[in-house]
Amino acid sequence: MKSTTPSFTIGVEEEYLLVDRQTRDVVNDPPAELLEQCRAIDGERFVEPELLRSQIEVNTRVCRKASEIRENLSHLRSIVVNTSNQYGLAPIAASTHPFARWQVQHHTHKSRYDMLSRNMRSLARRVMVCGMHVHVGIEDDDMRIQLMSQFTNFLPLLLALSTSSPFWEGQETGLKSYRIPVFDTFPRTGLPEHYQSFREYEQQVEILRSVGVLDDATVIWWDLRPSDRYPTLEMRITDMCTDIEDAIGLAALTQALMRYLYRLQLQAKPLKDYPHFLVDQNRWRAIRYGYDEGLIDFSNAKVLPIKAWLEDIIDRVSEDAAELGCLHELQQVLRIPQRGTSAHQQLALYQQARSAGNDHQQALSQVVDFLVEKTVEGI
Numbered sequence: 001m002k003s004t005t006p007s008f009t010i011g012v013e014e015e016y017l018l019v020d021r022q023t024r025d026v027v028n029d030p031p032a033e034l035l036e037q038c039r040a041i042d043g044e045r046f047v048e049p050e051l052l053r054s055q056i057e058v059n060t061r062v063c064r065k066a067s068e069i070r071e072n073l074s075h076l077r078s079i080v081v082n083t084s085n086q087y088g089l090a091p092i093a094a095s096t097h098p099f100a101r102w103q104v105q106h107h108t109h110k111s112r113y114d115m116l117s118r119n120m121r122s123l124a125r126r127v128m129v130c131g132m133h134v135h136v137g138i139e140d141d142d143m144r145i146q147l148m149s150q151f152t153n154f155l156p157l158l159l160a161l162s163t164s165s166p167f168w169e170g171q172e173t174g175l176k177s178y179r180i181p182v183f184d185t186f187p188r189t190g191l192p193e194h195y196q197s198f199r200e201y202e203q204q205v206e207i208l209r210s211v212g213v214l215d216d217a218t219v220i221w222w223d224l225r226p227s228d229r230y231p232t233l234e235m236r237i238t239d240m241c242t243d244i245e246d247a248i249g250l251a252a253l254t255q256a257l258m259r260y261l262y263r264l265q266l267q268a269k270p271l272k273d274y275p276h277f278l279v280d281q282n283r284w285r286a287i288r289y290g291y292d293e294g295l296i297d298f299s300n301a302k303v304l305p306i307k308a309w310l311e312d313i314i315d316r317v318s319e320d321a322a323e324l325g326c327l328h329e330l331q332q333v334l335r336i337p338q339r340g341t342s343a344h345q346q347l348a349l350y351q352q353a354r355s356a357g358n359d360h361q362q363a364l365s366q367v368v369d370f371l372v373e374k375t376v377e378g379i
Contacts, residue, residue: 006262008324009137010255011232012060012069012247014076015050015130015240016091016375017100018084024368026054026100026128027089037083046076049108051116052128054100056080056091062137066252066329073244074379081376092371093247094342095130095165095179095239098350098364102128102169115215123186129165129179130240132247134254135232141198143262144226144233149194149273150261153298155223155237156282157309160291161333162238162250164342170364172350176290176343177239180283183221188214191276191283192222201226223283233258237283242342242374249332252321256330257313259320274298290341306337346370 018027018034030053038047038056048057058080060072080091105125107117117124138144163176175181183189195201208214217228223237235254241247264270282295291306314330321327340348346367353363 004140006139006143006258007137008255008259008262009062009064009135009232010066010069010251011062011135011230012073012251013057013133013135014073014093014247015055015057015132016080016093017097017128017130018054018056018089019092019097019100019368019372021085021088021090021372024099024365026097026105028052028054028105030054030089031087034083034087034089037086038079041079041083042076047079049110049113050130051107051113051124052105053108054105054128055130065324066248066255066326069251070244070248070329073247077244077375077379081379090372091375092368093130093164093240093242093244093375094346094371095163095177096168096182097128098167098346098367098371099170099361100128102126112218116219120186127183127186129182131179131183131236132162132238132240132250134235134238134251135227135230136235136255136258137231138233138258138262139231141226141231143265144231145195145198145201146265146270147258147261148192148224148226148233150265150271151224151233151235151257152191153271153274153279154257154313155191155235156279156286156295157313158235158250158254159223159237159239159283160286160289160295160306161336162241162246162341163286163290163344164239164242164346166343166347167350167364167367170360172347175288176292176341177287179239180237180287186221188219189221190223191279192224194273198226239342242345242371244378245332246336246341248329249336252324252326252329253313253317253333255324255326256317256321259324260317263320272299290343291337310334310337342371342374345374 058076165179227234294303294305321330353366
């Protein structure tokens with residue numbers, strides 16, 4: 001296939017958990033009318049069901065700039081918020097709920113989700129987690145594969161800046177992103193494989209398809225994958241960003257990094273592909289600490305604080321961000337370590353509530369209230 005300059009268009013998917021405003025718990029069987037009302041308001045199917053009935057997904061249109069993502073996400077969040085409110089419910093933009101139990105969840109009856117439930121059994125209900133996915137338009141098949149390998153080293157950084165899942169079933173997990181270990185119980189997850197060509201990737205997918213392991217490549221759930229539906233690379237490692245500005249900033253960073261890596265490919269100066277053994281150490285650090293303990297710079301064999309990582313990367317991709325019209329949104333990621341991710345804020349709020357004399361459940365309920373309020377902030 002002849003190489004063409006990528007469009008670097010961008011699209012974002014967000015997944016929310018629906019909670020009861022009175023109990024603060026996840027609603028395992030929300031009214032079917034809720035989804036239909038959301039779709040009727042938008043006029044197009046940019047609001048979708050997810051694997052569990054307690055989840056709802058939104059998808060932006062194909063956008064050129066991060067500012068369009070802001071407009072789209074604000075519109076979609078407001079639709080879900082306003083419609084849910086009519087039923088005494090609210091969406092939370094977080095990757096886990098502070099105290100809900102997965103055992104009482106029900107999967108959505110849809111052919112794809114019925115299949116996943118049959119194949120994954122209890123794991124399908126246990127995966128009561130939400131994520132944010134960013135699609136970037138890379139129309140050339142082989143270029144998508146090349147950039148997938150190059151981008152892998154940056155995946156832990158994106159996770160570290162997005163963490164929002166420190167609690168699970170009423171327990172403080174000690175991790176900033178508990179979502180990742182939960183989701184990693186599924187097969188075909190984790191860091192993407194390295195391939196020399198798109199054909200090599202297709203051949204391996206075909207082997208699994210031919211023996212009935214998978215119907216298509218949509219059930220490959222790597223942290224970064226070639227989309228099976230669109231000519232995009234889909235970044236999937238990030239937790240849900242409670243703050244919409246964080247979501248927009250990380251989308252801009254993803255888009256700018258893709259163009260930067262493409263520019264290096266054209267100059268025949270691609271970055272080194274580090275082994276999964278090394279990159280997975282940074283992935284674990286992001287899961288465990290977020291950005292608190294820094295990430296490993298493999299080229300110099302030392303741990304760098306997040307500030308050094310961000311300053312270096314933003315310096316490298318500023319030219320690309322300017323060309324893409326997302327320089328302002330890109331610089332917003334510098335704010336994240338200054339005030340903390342959603343995970344940091346949830347943990348701080350929980351500790352404050354406990355120190356103020358609230359019991360464990362009351363403190364967790366206050367965290368849910370924070371998530372409800374923060375999800376609508378700025379939209």
